[in-house]
Amino acid sequence: MFKNRALTRTLIPLAAFAFVLSACSSPGATSAPSAASAAPSQAAPSDGASAAPSNGGGAGAEDPALIAAAQAEGTLTTIALPHDWCNYGETIETFKSKYQLDINELDPNAGSGDEIEAIKANKDNPGPQAPDVIDVGLSFGPSAKEEGLLAPYKVATWDTIPDDAKDSEGYWWGDYYGVLSFEVNTAVVANVPQDWADLLKPEYKGQVALAGDPRTSNQAIQSVYAAALANGGSLDDPQPGLDFFKELNEAGNLLPGIATAATVAAGETPITIRWTYNALSNRDTTAASGGPAIEVVVPSSGRFAGVYVQGISAFAPHPNAAKLWQEFLYSDEGQNIWLKGYCHPIRYENLVETNAVPAEQLAKLPDVEGAVFPSLDQLNAASELITENWDAEVGLNIQ
Amino acid sequence: MTAPSTSIDGRAPGALEAVPRAATARRPRRSFGNPIAWLIFILGALYFIVPLVGTFFHSIRTRPDIFLAYRQVLDDPKFFGGLAYSFTVGVITIVVSLLIIVPTAYWVRLRVPRLRPVVEFVTLMPFVIPPVVLVFGLIRVYSSRPLVLTATDLGSDMILVGAYVILSFPYMYRAVDTGLAAIDVRSLTEAAQSLGSGWARILWRVIFPNLRTSLLSGAFLTLAIVIGEYTIANFLARTDAFGPYLSLLGRNQPYTPAAVSLISFGLTWLAMIAIAFLGRGARGRVQVAGAR
Amino acid sequence: MASAAQPLEQGAPAARPARRRFGWAWLGLLPFFVFSIAFMFLPATWLVLGSFRNSDDQVTLQNYADLSTGIIPGAFLTTIEVSLVTAVGGGLFGLLLAYSVILGGLPRILRTALMTFSGVASNFAGVPLALAFTFTLGQLGFLTVILRDLGFDPYQSGFRLTSKLGVELVYMYFQFPLMVLIIAPALDGLRREWREAAENMGASPRQYWQHVALPILTPSILGAMILLFGNAFGAQATAFQLTGGTLNLVPIVIGAQIRGDVLHNPGLGYAMAMGMVAIMGVSIGLYTILQRRAERWLRS
Numbered sequence: 001m002f003k004n005r006a007l008t009r010t011l012i013p014l015a016a017f018a019f020v021l022s023a024c025s026s027p028g029a030t031s032a033p034s035a036a037s038a039a040p041s042q043a044a045p046s047d048g049a050s051a052a053p054s055n056g057g058g059a060g061a062e063d064p065a066l067i068a069a070a071q072a073e074g075t076l077t078t079i080a081l082p083h084d085w086c087n088y089g090e091t092i093e094t095f096k097s098k099y100q101l102d103i104n105e106l107d108p109n110a111g112s113g114d115e116i117e118a119i120k121a122n123k124d125n126p127g128p129q130a131p132d133v134i135d136v137g138l139s140f141g142p143s144a145k146e147e148g149l150l151a152p153y154k155v156a157t158w159d160t161i162p163d164d165a166k167d168s169e170g171y172w173w174g175d176y177y178g179v180l181s182f183e184v185n186t187a188v189v190a191n192v193p194q195d196w197a198d199l200l201k202p203e204y205k206g207q208v209a210l211a212g213d214p215r216t217s218n219q220a221i222q223s224v225y226a227a228a229l230a231n232g233g234s235l236d237d238p239q240p241g242l243d244f245f246k247e248l249n250e251a252g253n254l255l256p257g258i259a260t261a262a263t264v265a266a267g268e269t270p271i272t273i274r275w276t277y278n279a280l281s282n283r284d285t286t287a288a289s290g291g292p293a294i295e296v297v298v299p300s301s302g303r304f305a306g307v308y309v310q311g312i313s314a315f316a317p318h319p320n321a322a323k324l325w326q327e328f329l330y331s332d333e334g335q336n337i338w339l340k341g342y343c344h345p346i347r348y349e350n351l352v353e354t355n356a357v358p359a360e361q362l363a364k365l366p367d368v369e370g371a372v373f374p375s376l377d378q379l380n381a382a383s384e385l386i387t388e389n390w391d392a393e394v395g396l397n398i399q
Numbered sequence: 400m401t402a403p404s405t406s407i408d409g410r411a412p413g414a415l416e417a418v419p420r421a422a423t424a425r426r427p428r429r430s431f432g433n434p435i436a437w438l439i440f441i442l443g444a445l446y447f448i449v450p451l452v453g454t455f456f457h458s459i460r461t462r463p464d465i466f467l468a469y470r471q472v473l474d475d476p477k478f479f480g481g482l483a484y485s486f487t488v489g490v491i492t493i494v495v496s497l498l499i500i501v502p503t504a505y506w507v508r509l510r511v512p513r514l515r516p517v518v519e520f521v522t523l524m525p526f527v528i529p530p531v532v533l534v535f536g537l538i539r540v541y542s543s544r545p546l547v548l549t550a551t552d553l554g555s556d557m558i559l560v561g562a563y564v565i566l567s568f569p570y571m572y573r574a575v576d577t578g579l580a581a582i583d584v585r586s587l588t589e590a591a592q593s594l595g596s597g598w599a600r601i602l603w604r605v606i607f608p609n610l611r612t613s614l615l616s617g618a619f620l621t622l623a624i625v626i627g628e629y630t631i632a633n634f635l636a637r638t639d640a641f642g643p644y645l646s647l648l649g650r651n652q653p654y655t656p657a658a659v660s661l662i663s664f665g666l667t668w669l670a671m672i673a674i675a676f677l678g679r680g681a682r683g684r685v686q687v688a689g690a691r
Numbered sequence: 692m693a694s695a696a697q698p699l700e701q702g703a704p705a706a707r708p709a710r711r712r713f714g715w716a717w718l719g720l721l722p723f724f725v726f727s728i729a730f731m732f733l734p735a736t737w738l739v740l741g742s743f744r745n746s747d748d749q750v751t752l753q754n755y756a757d758l759s760t761g762i763i764p765g766a767f768l769t770t771i772e773v774s775l776v777t778a779v780g781g782g783l784f785g786l787l788l789a790y791s792v793i794l795g796g797l798p799r800i801l802r803t804a805l806m807t808f809s810g811v812a813s814n815f816a817g818v819p820l821a822l823a824f825t826f827t828l829g830q831l832g833f834l835t836v837i838l839r840d841l842g843f844d845p846y847q848s849g850f851r852l853t854s855k856l857g858v859e860l861v862y863m864y865f866q867f868p869l870m871v872l873i874i875a876p877a878l879d880g881l882r883r884e885w886r887e888a889a890e891n892m893g894a895s896p897r898q899y900w901q902h903v904a905l906p907i908l909t910p911s912i913l914g915a916m917i918l919l920f921g922n923a924f925g926a927q928a929t930a931f932q933l934t935g936g937t938l939n940l941v942p943i944v945i946g947a948q949i950r951g952d953v954l955h956n957p958g959l960g961y962a963m964a965m966g967m968v969a970i971m972g973v974s975i976g977l978y979t980i981l982q983r984r985a986e987r988w989l990r991s
Contacts, residue, residue: 077636082650084651106633107634107643107646110633112951113949113951113952114531117949117950125547126550127542127551127554129555129635143954209935213935214936216936216950216951216952221953256935260818262457262656262657262822263825266653266825267831278651281651282653289461289468289654290460291461380954433796435791435795436796439787440805446863446867447864449834450826451823452827453824453828453833454826457822457826503720503723506716506719510716510719511717515979516976518720519917519975519979520971524731525731526921526971527924527925527964527968532961536734536738537734539734540734558730564726565730565731569918570869574873574876577877578876580877581876581877581911616810616876619872620869622810623813627815657819660823667810668810672803675806
């Protein structure tokens, strides 16, 4: 009993002391001093005060000044990068070992909304919670730029990025694309569907699923958009996509619920609609575990390509590491790592022209001939239509 | 042995001992147990175990090595590191939460019953605030001067513990409140005061020991929350914690997540059993009013 | 149980010196309130402020007006229904489970096993739980296959794991254990002497339960049920994985507004969260009324 009083008497002041100590410790005490990069105070966006020029072509992934500046910062904070999405796992490991930098990975499963919110919430924060770079859906690029959340930067290979996939002022730029495909568990589905119309067949009753919620997930919304293309619609007219899914649901072929690699392998959602790169990556991991054989089918009509975009946070605590990361991603090496993950990197045409892609990699890529890309306006309009009308029209509302 | 406060019809003390035990003989206490109780227990056990069996069957579908998923998990040093970190954070959370909740629940019961709905409302608030909103709010509050906690590891850990304590409030408060309802708080307090105890001693020597079951329940619930939580740990960049480790594992592995959930289920269960045995320590409820 | 000399609820205990007036007693709750403010209310101010802003960052009440449009009222009703069903259903069976190991005469080790298991199971929610049930009772789940081999196909009879009923069934996985853990101390507090006294007066077990044990337990059961209600009310990951958002639960719709890959209106999400706060407040109010009634006879 006497011990307890004494213990309490010492613990409480100790705890208070620790609290005050950590609060008063200077910010940035744990990260390497950024004097070398002459980084401004936390609140100001990163600008051209760093070693690398930020207008016109960037410094490139081998520029020693940029590398030194990044190494002075010591670490990069990323967000929403699952390791099996476009082979980001290899990208991260290669970046770390090549430049001797640490990468602090925040939530890999974050959605684009979370990434934007993370930038906003961490405006004054120099700590590891503030993301330096983001990878978001196409619509979020312009909106983040409007809200002043992005810092402009043009990588060395800027000119080889197609114009309609980047912001002219350099605030955001496309990174990779894929096409919506069917991931089919051939152990459960003997007769593999080849096109959107096939999905309506009665033999696929209770077998078709989406990889997300069409009201919130890019992948799912664009699945509906893609179905429109095959169902008599166009990039300006996504309504047939809703009609298609309504028909699919009424036929009893559409399953509610989110399909994951596990549910496909278990046969619960044997036909799942996903990006080619995710489907192919799932195929490989399932095969490596000795699971059922998965076939990835790019539908013969209705090939829809979706782009994601990169950006640097205007409040990045490590602006030079962020720039180096972008330079690395857009170097031939970085683009090829994405390609290994079955993603079509944004500089794909340029890479093929300059023979920068190993032949066996090229052979593994799915055939996406004829895929169409929506413009930003078309995408926004379609997303609005689909998210607002999904409940009412497809009527999957269960009781 | 006096027991006037517990007899229903106010019989003289000692009368109960004189009554022959014939009335209770037909249902002996310590032997095989009530068949209805067995039925309920078995039904419950089936309901709990069958889904776990389903998960297990899925996790061993790997070929040729049916335990491939388990090997991958157990070979990963980050698995145990993450579990250890989260366990430590969990223990700290439990201690802080107990130190706040027990005196609060006690005080509410004893002195300010009018504020009870207010306190209960506050303890239920963690259910309605989405964790994403909470963590970004915490970052906003504690990343600007004067209190920049997010910049340091210790500071971020403190925010993490603070957030987890908040998440534990509903469960801890309810467990402690139920326990307090079962003991006669007023009489215990009066008796202790009449023997000269101050508030701290009453809480520590009288109330805490009588709340063993509640405290264990609260501890279990809190530990489970801390080990399983990942949104807050992720956005606070506590990448050493178990939750973030799980989310890095990838949503799109076919068999490993099933193995991971079973292994972490098992290990957490073992941790709870360890806590239960620790809590078994000094037996004996202190009862001032009422016979044992 | 209360003795004849029990002081009234509102007054200070008799043994306390009179220098402390009732008005200052709430200061004892200060640590609790300060902590709640520091780590919950302060961060939540953005939620409150955000509910008054639209996507163009202007101050507006439109979000609150929008609460009565579209799928939102239905979402609130569904969420309340699911939470109520799982609170009451989970509460009742959880009570029975707790009874079975504490008062049912089962071996002591089963009590430890159930309590510790409940600790883990109470937080086994979200994607792992949804998948566990999918692997078991999904279209190709192992239990479904067994049942089919035995001649009974649940899916023919219309069972769907992805229905509201299916979600409620899955929610029970963490509601039962929560009830067990919370109600255990109350069951422990049922003194053997009360049972013996009742039997002495000729009461059957049913009468004992009906007239002695359940009335004593009711306040605690109510308290546990409100916790179960809140627990289910805020839950979303499990239902989301199972139903992909086709079951409109308020936390799922909030998540869609705040977190998704599509540009939405976070202000609306925050307003919905405030709606949840209001519902919690009303629930606490109702619960307090019921509680006062249940406790009244204990005090007299």
